[in-house]
Amino acid sequence: MNRRLLATVAVAALALSACGRDAEDSGPQQGEAVAGGNASGEITVWAMGTEGEKLSTLADAFMAENPEAEVKVTPVPWDGAHNKLAAAIAGQETPDVTMLGTTWIGEFAKTGALDVVPPELVDAKAFFPGAWETGIVDGTSYSVPWYVETRLLYVNSSVAEKAGITSPPKTWAELTQAAKDMQAKGGAKWGIYLQPGQTGAWQTVMPFVWQNGGDIYDGEKFVLDSPDAVQALEYYKSFYDSGLSSRDRLREGETEPKLLSGEIAAFVSGPWNIGLLDELGGEGKYELWPMPSGSGDFTSFIGGSNMSVFKNSKNRDAAWKFVAYLMRPDVQVKWYQTVADLPAVQEAWDNETLAGDQQLKVFGDQLDKAKAPPSIPTWEQIAAGVDTELEKIAKGTTSAADAAKAMQSQASSIGTGG
Amino acid sequence: MSAPPETATNTAAVPATGGDAGTARRPRSRSLAGWGFALPFALLFLVFTAGPVVASLLMSVTDLRGTDLLDPFNVDIVGLDNYLRLAGDEKFLTAAGNTAIFVVVGVPLTMALSLLVAMGLNSGLVRFQTLFRVGYYLPVVTSIVAISVVWRFVLQPDSGLLNEFLGLFGVDGPNWLNNQTFALPTLIVMGAWRNLGFGMVIFLAGLQAIPKDLYEAATIDGARRFARFRYLTVPMLRPTMLFVAVITTIGYVQFFEEPFVMTQGGPLDSTLSLAYHTYNQFGFGNYGSASAMGYVLFVVVVLLSIAWFKLLRNNVD
Numbered sequence: 001m002n003r004r005l006l007a008t009v010a011v012a013a014l015a016l017s018a019c020g021r022d023a024e025d026s027g028p029q030q031g032e033a034v035a036g037g038n039a040s041g042e043i044t045v046w047a048m049g050t051e052g053e054k055l056s057t058l059a060d061a062f063m064a065e066n067p068e069a070e071v072k073v074t075p076v077p078w079d080g081a082h083n084k085l086a087a088a089i090a091g092q093e094t095p096d097v098t099m100l101g102t103t104w105i106g107e108f109a110k111t112g113a114l115d116v117v118p119p120e121l122v123d124a125k126a127f128f129p130g131a132w133e134t135g136i137v138d139g140t141s142y143s144v145p146w147y148v149e150t151r152l153l154y155v156n157s158s159v160a161e162k163a164g165i166t167s168p169p170k171t172w173a174e175l176t177q178a179a180k181d182m183q184a185k186g187g188a189k190w191g192i193y194l195q196p197g198q199t200g201a202w203q204t205v206m207p208f209v210w211q212n213g214g215d216i217y218d219g220e221k222f223v224l225d226s227p228d229a230v231q232a233l234e235y236y237k238s239f240y241d242s243g244l245s246s247r248d249r250l251r252e253g254e255t256e257p258k259l260l261s262g263e264i265a266a267f268v269s270g271p272w273n274i275g276l277l278d279e280l281g282g283e284g285k286y287e288l289w290p291m292p293s294g295s296g297d298f299t300s301f302i303g304g305s306n307m308s309v310f311k312n313s314k315n316r317d318a319a320w321k322f323v324a325y326l327m328r329p330d331v332q333v334k335w336y337q338t339v340a341d342l343p344a345v346q347e348a349w350d351n352e353t354l355a356g357d358q359q360l361k362v363f364g365d366q367l368d369k370a371k372a373p374p375s376i377p378t379w380e381q382i383a384a385g386v387d388t389e390l391e392k393i394a395k396g397t398t399s400a401a402d403a404a405k406a407m408q409s410q411a412s413s414i415g416t417g418g
Numbered sequence: 419m420s421a422p423p424e425t426a427t428n429t430a431a432v433p434a435t436g437g438d439a440g441t442a443r444r445p446r447s448r449s450l451a452g453w454g455f456a457l458p459f460a461l462l463f464l465v466f467t468a469g470p471v472v473a474s475l476l477m478s479v480t481d482l483r484g485t486d487l488l489d490p491f492n493v494d495i496v497g498l499d500n501y502l503r504l505a506g507d508e509k510f511l512t513a514a515g516n517t518a519i520f521v522v523v524g525v526p527l528t529m530a531l532s533l534l535v536a537m538g539l540n541s542g543l544v545r546f547q548t549l550f551r552v553g554y555y556l557p558v559v560t561s562i563v564a565i566s567v568v569w570r571f572v573l574q575p576d577s578g579l580l581n582e583f584l585g586l587f588g589v590d591g592p593n594w595l596n597n598q599t600f601a602l603p604t605l606i607v608m609g610a611w612r613n614l615g616f617g618m619v620i621f622l623a624g625l626q627a628i629p630k631d632l633y634e635a636a637t638i639d640g641a642r643r644f645a646r647f648r649y650l651t652v653p654m655l656r657p658t659m660l661f662v663a664v665i666t667t668i669g670y671v672q673f674f675e676e677p678f679v680m681t682q683g684g685p686l687d688s689t690l691s692l693a694y695h696t697y698n699q700f701g702f703g704n705y706g707s708a709s710a711m712g713y714v715l716f717v718v719v720v721l722l723s724i725a726w727f728k729l730l731r732n733n734v735d
């Protein structure tokens with residue numbers, strides 16, 4: 001896959017004559033305004049996964065409102081999406097609009113290929129604050145949140161009932177106690193399942209850091225070894241040391257049946273797990289708990305996808321108009337009804353379709369208190385280092401303090417790519 | 419080419435310049451035609467093979483990152499920095515160690531097993547030979563994704579086939595893929611199983627090429643089964659062995675698919691291979707240092723291939 005990318009870079013690099021980095025210009029930038037009126041002309045859009053397959057329904061509705069515009073949606077599989085975008089940028093063959101995973105924006109914004117979000121296109125305050133921040137790189141907004149997801153605790157109801165738990169735990173201590181009770185009285189083999197390191201474990205553990213008032217990056221330097229963070233890692237470690245969570249990683253698709261059978265009393269996951277559990281006949285057999293809080297708030301992780309427009313788009317204004325259309329509250333509700341993606345726009349949650357659903361309400365409340373990792377191009381690499389250290393904690397081969405120190409020194413040496 | 423004698427005398431008679439042009443014209447048009455025929459391949463080769471190779475070599479001496487995609491010349495040349503830094507990169511060293519173990523254990527194991535199977539099939543004692551041949555070759559042509567699903571079922575810690583079987587003997591099998599000690603050996607066995615079919619087919623061809631009368635003569639001379647194997651089969655198979663060894667080694671040094679689908683390099687990086695580590699670095703956008711790793715891998719492959727040639731060069735007559 002990378003070979004094609006290499007080839008693209010290669011042809012250019014062959015003519016290599018003078019190298020050397022220019023000085024970086026910094027400071028927040030303002031986007032250019034978008035002209036009024038209806039959108040017209042061709043708008044090409046790339047979107048990944050289910051969204052890519054179903055986006056044409058919204059595109060059709062957009063074209064009905066803007067008869068002169070023609071939206072062409074290209075579905076891109078998630079697996080190759082990052083490389084495809086990188087190759088498109090290198091070859092200057094980008095579409096007008098693309099969907100981007102929230103953690104990619106730092107990297108692609110730094111290439112200089114993304115257009116700055118025009119002022120007054122959308123209202124920043126209309127979005128969940130954690131979601132809006134994912135589009136901001138060095139103070140400049142490069143992308144608009146489209147849909148969001150956050151993580152909650154999925155709990156086996158009958159196990160919780162047997163353990164005598166009547167309301168969701170609110171603090172760390174209560175969560176530990178709940179897990180203990182579900183193991184001892186509820187009959188679960190594991191009181192809770194927290195992903196023991198490896199890819200993506202940071203999405204489970206960084207919320208602990210945030211819940212304790214800690215952070216990943218304070219705007220100037222990494223703060224992964226702060227006392228708050230160390231405490232959070234110790235809390236994570238305690239679940240393994242006291243035998244509440246398995247030290248062995250479960251494969252995709254293993255957690256759901258184990259939760260429903262009561263082998264695992266609880267796990268942390270996102271909104272897609274509702275569908276997965278219901279498919280296995282789990283409807284009504286599980287409940288959702290919001291995240292607990294340490295010394296800070298009950299923060300969780302926020303993810304999802306954003307929409308960006310490329311700078312060399314030939315139809316920029318129309319492209320942004322399509323993006324603005326997708327963020328209209330009524331369109332966001334329609335999108336939820338189409339693919340069950342949670343709206344990034346808060347107003348959409350007032351619609352009865354969403355407001356009437358008890359399970360969704362827990363997600364909606366949690367989204368108010370959800371954070372994203374810093375939008376820096378090196379985040380994926382730093383996260384991989386964090387995941388490795390988390391695995392060491394989970395396997396019991398390192399202490400929380402040493403792991404925090406290792407995370408901090410790795411992150412600092414990788415830097416923010418700026 | 420042979421020119422008629424008249425032309426030669428003519429050439430001597432006419433002024434030197436004219437003669438030169440006369441003799442040079444034909445070869446030039448011929449060589450032009452030659453180049454013309456070679457052009458489609460040469461062009462494709464230059465653009466899609468040599469070009470990227472040279473470019474990645476250039477990349478490996480710069481600090482090119484994913485964020486430089488729009489402006490690949492706007493980078494600093496860092497010389498051998500990317501290479502030197504590998505010596506201090508803990509993950510790289512772990513990956514190198516894992517790859518070394520995989521090659522050192524995996525290659526001989528795979529070769530021994532495929533030779534064994536080939537000799538078994540060649541002995542004529544086995545019924546349904548074709549069936550067995552297809553059976554052993556099947557893993558080679560099966561998608562790694564399908565294989566990984568089946569192997570994961572077999573290796574399940576609680577209910578897997580392997581641990582159930584061990585349980586019959588009262589042995590409590592470990593969680594194979596999640597255990598730091600067993601994960602790499604498990605993948606080695608899996609690699610050997612996957613590649614055994616390829617070696618088997620080649621060895622089978624090599625065995626069938628050994629003249630039967632050599633064995634007859636050896637038997638008359640009183641050579642027993644092992645002596646026949648040691649002093650006849652092995653020397654006669656040397657070129658075949660060299661081929662299998664080189665191909666298997668090249669494949670194993672670039673060991674990637676098994677950890678990618680089975681363990682994602684875990685637990686605790688115990689199955690992280692060099693190729694996997696390089697792949698990750700490309701993913702992180704560190705094109706400069708990832709290219710450097712790629713070149714280290716390339717040099718290792720070349721050196722190991724040379725070593726095999728030295729070791730197994732056909733010096734028997």
